[in-house]
Amino acid sequence: MSAFFTKLFPHPILTLALWGVWLLLNNTVGAGHIVLGLILAISIPFLTSGFWPEKNRIRAPFALLKYAGVVLWDILVANMAVAKLILGHNKDLRPGFFYVDLDIQTPIGISLLANTISLTPGTVSCDLTEDRSRLLVHALHIEDIPAAVKEIKERYEAPLNKIFTVC
Amino acid sequence: MFEWILSALILVGAFFTLVGSIGLYKLPDFFMRLHGPTKATTLGVGALLIASALYFSFNTDQISLHEVLITIFLFITAPVSAHLMAKAAIHIKLKQVKRTQNIIK
Amino acid sequence: MLETSLLIAFSFVALALLLAFIRLLKGPDVPDRILALDTLYINAIALLVLLGMYFHSALYFEAALLIAVMGFVGTIGLSKYLLRGDIME
Numbered sequence: 001m002s003a004f005f006t007k008l009f010p011h012p013i014l015t016l017a018l019w020g021v022w023l024l025l026n027n028t029v030g031a032g033h034i035v036l037g038l039i040l041a042i043s044i045p046f047l048t049s050g051f052w053p054e055k056n057r058i059r060a061p062f063a064l065l066k067y068a069g070v071v072l073w074d075i076l077v078a079n080m081a082v083a084k085l086i087l088g089h090n091k092d093l094r095p096g097f098f099y100v101d102l103d104i105q106t107p108i109g110i111s112l113l114a115n116t117i118s119l120t121p122g123t124v125s126c127d128l129t130e131d132r133s134r135l136l137v138h139a140l141h142i143e144d145i146p147a148a149v150k151e152i153k154e155r156y157e158a159p160l161n162k163i164f165t166v167c
Numbered sequence: 168m169f170e171w172i173l174s175a176l177i178l179v180g181a182f183f184t185l186v187g188s189i190g191l192y193k194l195p196d197f198f199m200r201l202h203g204p205t206k207a208t209t210l211g212v213g214a215l216l217i218a219s220a221l222y223f224s225f226n227t228d229q230i231s232l233h234e235v236l237i238t239i240f241l242f243i244t245a246p247v248s249a250h251l252m253a254k255a256a257i258h259i260k261l262k263q264v265k266r267t268q269n270i271i272k
Numbered sequence: 273m274l275e276t277s278l279l280i281a282f283s284f285v286a287l288a289l290l291l292a293f294i295r296l297l298k299g300p301d302v303p304d305r306i307l308a309l310d311t312l313y314i315n316a317i318a319l320l321v322l323l324g325m326y327f328h329s330a331l332y333f334e335a336a337l338l339i340a341v342m343g344f345v346g347t348i349g350l351s352k353y354l355l356r357g358d359i360m361e
Contacts, residue, residue: 027233079183079210086190086203095199096268118246119209124201125246126253138253140202142268174277177322181281184318188288191295191311197303200295204311208288212318215281219321223330233333237317237340244340248310248347255354256303 008042010049013058015041054107060163067159074120074155082122085141097126098145100135100152109164110135116156123148169225176218183211196264197256205249213238278326285322289315306350313343 009015022037023029045052058064085093100117104110110132114125117137127136142148190203216234223231263270292315296308317336324332 021236024233024236027229027231075206075210079206082190082202082206083183083186086186086194086207090194093199094266094268095196095264098269114250115243115246118205118249119242122202124198124205124249124253126198126250127257136257138198138201140199145268170273174274177274177277177281177325180318181284181322184315185284185288188291188311188315191308192291197301197307200304200307204307204314208311208314212314212321215318215321219325222325226328227330231330233337234321237333237337240337240340240344241314241317244344245314248344248351251348251351251355252303252306252310255306255351256301258355259302261301261303 008046011045011052011055014045014052018044058163063159064163067156067163070155070159071116071120078120078122082140085122093141094143096139096142096145098137098139098142098149100137100149100157102133102135102157103153104157104161104164105132106164107132109160112164113157113160116160117152120156123152169221173218173222176214176221180211180214180218183207183214185211187211196267197261198253198263198267201249201253205245209241209245212241274325278322281322282319282326285315285318289319302354303351306347306354309350310343310347313339313346316343 019037019041022040023033026033026037102110102113104113110128114128114135117123117125117135122140122142124138125135126138128134129136137152139148184207187203187206187208190207191200194200194203216238220231220234223234289312292308292311296305296312299305316339320332320336320339324330324336
């Protein structure tokens, strides 16, 4: 049963996401589109599963929800801060590059972390070293680099590391 | 009341969109300019799209949620394109403003 | 009320488009121009969404979605070109 299930739904999350996107695209919850969307959502991951060899398991869905909430809140706060910096006096800004040493291993974890860094307070992720061990980050205005690294690691990396695991 | 919320969302969205472009216009080097469009513009357009979803949900007889799709899409793609542009800029050794800490050569 | 705020929003977004366009012309380097194009397409989405509300028409949504997708692909393609000197490998 379980083997049959994994064969039919190689990526259950992708299936759900595709179904949701189909319904949103057509902007309807009519019965026809629910069935058609379900057919597409099942057949596309099934037919293309060869292209997605690695599987991602979400170990803690509630932690993911909490993380999404934290990130959304930070995006709002970050935008106020960045708007103030941009509209203020640009001569006083102290931009800088710094590296964040990564504990997180999974590709999806790293990409989510990089995306989060780009969307939150005054930082943009610029580059990942070849061995996936360090992330280069540019900050618009930074005074205390070790504190910023510590905040990124505690606020974003630790929860992401808990949520995603390698299978 | 509803109109007030909608107007506030539209004005906030348009304001942040403008802030992003002001950042693009006046900041001194490429890496600093990158911050304006990736953050402010994304949030601004997000707010406008939410306003549009609310507007069409309340002013027509059916609920309209497809604007959410663009919002999600923008929130996923904006950091990705920012990352690639920054990577390309580092690759071609773009000059950074002198007061940058830890200049990458 | 809504009409007025929409008109103010139009002027904001139009100004944003203008600033991004000036950056596109000024450069000075290729990544700056790519970033300006990226901002231009996101601002175009904002303008289309506002137009949709102003004219009370859902038709603008499709155009906005297409611009979002195509703009992203364009930005990625241009950045990749800078990185590798080639878009596809």
